Amino acid sequence: MMMIKGSMKLMDNTSTPAADMRWTLADLLSSYRFWALYLATLFATIGVQILNLSLPLISSSLGASYQEIGIFSLGSNIGLILGAFTAFSVAGRSPRASLMIPLIVAAAVALAFLLVPGLWTSPLLLFAMGATIGTVHTLFPLATATFLVGARPSKIDFGCALALLSMTSLSTTAASFMPVYQNDRSGETVIFALLACLVLAAIVLAPVRDLDFSKAPRPRHKAFAPRRRSPLLIAIIYILPIIALLRLLFIAASGQGEALESPSYGPFGSVASLAIFLVAMLIYLAYWVYRIHGELAGVAASQRLLTPFSAMCIAILIPLGLPVILMTLADFINDRARENGTKPLISIPVVVTLSLIFPPLAIALVQYGANKSYGIKIIEPSQISGQAM
Structure with a gap:
């Protein structure tokens, strides 16, 4: 009987760390990985929005037909599905790779458009561009929400963290006022802006090894003497x-x-x-x-x-x-x-x-x-x- 009680006590002790491994909102906001995900989502959203706003005008000025522009939209819609699938099926197993690989692929496709301007009228490359950009656009917010669930925060903390992350959608409005595409009919400035956003997203993510908040948060405090104010x-x-x-x-x-x-x-x-x-x-x-x-x-x-x-x-x-x-x-x-x-x-x-x-x-x-x-x-x-x- 004593052995059984001892083994039960040992099981309780081994389960305690997992039960206590909850991230509070303060833990999340005090970690670099949260702000790396925030900034990466912000940069990716800005880059995608700049391309979506300017692509029809640039493609038309370079001789692309409405059918070819529709191919980009088709690829973008398929990319939305791929991004959601990656966020829910792959991000949990390989958090870092699930974000970095789509960024690298999207940057490679964008670089091809920059080096070969004639690709603006290529149906295959327009489809590839739409698919990669659509994947990035959907992947980041959904994968970030998945990572936050793994932190096991309270409902209020989770809602507050998502509210802050949702502010990255303001970049959609900000991008519509950016003049990078208004006087550019060749598309070079737009692709440069897209590449810059994708590279910045990769740079802020590169130092982070664990994106899924699977480890316990580190203790951190800086205490001051209390002071009453009016x-x-x-x-x-x-x-x-x-x-x-x-x-x-x-x-x-x-x-x-x-x-x-x-x-x-x-x-x-x-x-x-x-x-x-x-x-x-x-x-x-x-x-x-x-x-x-x-x-x-x-x-x-x-x-x-x-x-x-x-x-x-x-x-x-x-x-x-x-x-x-x-x-x-x-x-x-x-x-x-x-x-x-x-x-x-x-x-x-x-x-x-x-x-x-x-x-x-x-x-x-x-x-x-x-x-x-x-x-x-x-x-x-x-x-x-x-x-x-």
Whole structure:
């Protein structure tokens, strides 16, 4: 009987690491592989969109018929199927190869078009171009979602990670304004742009050996001493640039745009004051995001918290980065309060809504919750087990 109990205990111990190997959103956003997938998807999407927007015009100017252009569309549709098949069937077994090989093949086909301009009217090469580009376009977002599932995040963390990755679709709109194809009828500039995007995608992926998040995340923390700040003062700091912007819009709408630089309009009535307020706001936002992550970690370290530097970069540079960070901070503060026998300090729906329509108030609300959480006595797991005994 003792042997059976011992073997059962050994089985429990061996299964513990696998059960604990969950990636939080902070783990994902603090890893290079996540941002490598983000940037690779972004570059691939931009390159594909530039080609799709310009190919009909270039092919027509080089003498291609509508039937030949239709062959490219056929190849692109088949590529969508190939990309989905690769993402769901191959990416799980060979994550790195499943992304790098389609990039290399697409770059080789694009290089052939660059070296031999007459291929713009070749049905076979147009089909190959469509198939490879369609594969790349579908493969990256689907494969990235597959890799994220392997990280076993919570539903909220998975949704937030996908929301950030979905911002790569904004490149579709950005690519439509790029002038690389508007005055180019030979197609060389477009192919150069496509090749550059494919090469950049391969470069950011090259240093990553494990793309599937199969290994446990590394511990990482940078703790600061907690500091309470006035939520009202924080809100005022972020509202000042909005006041300056509204003032400028009012002056312009009243037909007095030529007098924007007049001293009579005060500190909120000039373009220079608006620029100063915006720069000051961004600097303080970076400082606040950096400090609050370190200060919350200073109370009690947690894998759910981003490193201060990662959080600062995401809030400033990534679309939807600030709302995601504010929501995760509010959720973390509430969970810490629940774990220590206190009711939730912040309303998550209110934070999410305010972060999208009026971020200054959402930031002030998170600071209010952080101030309250600093006064909560943290109960360690060992204390809980001791009380239970």
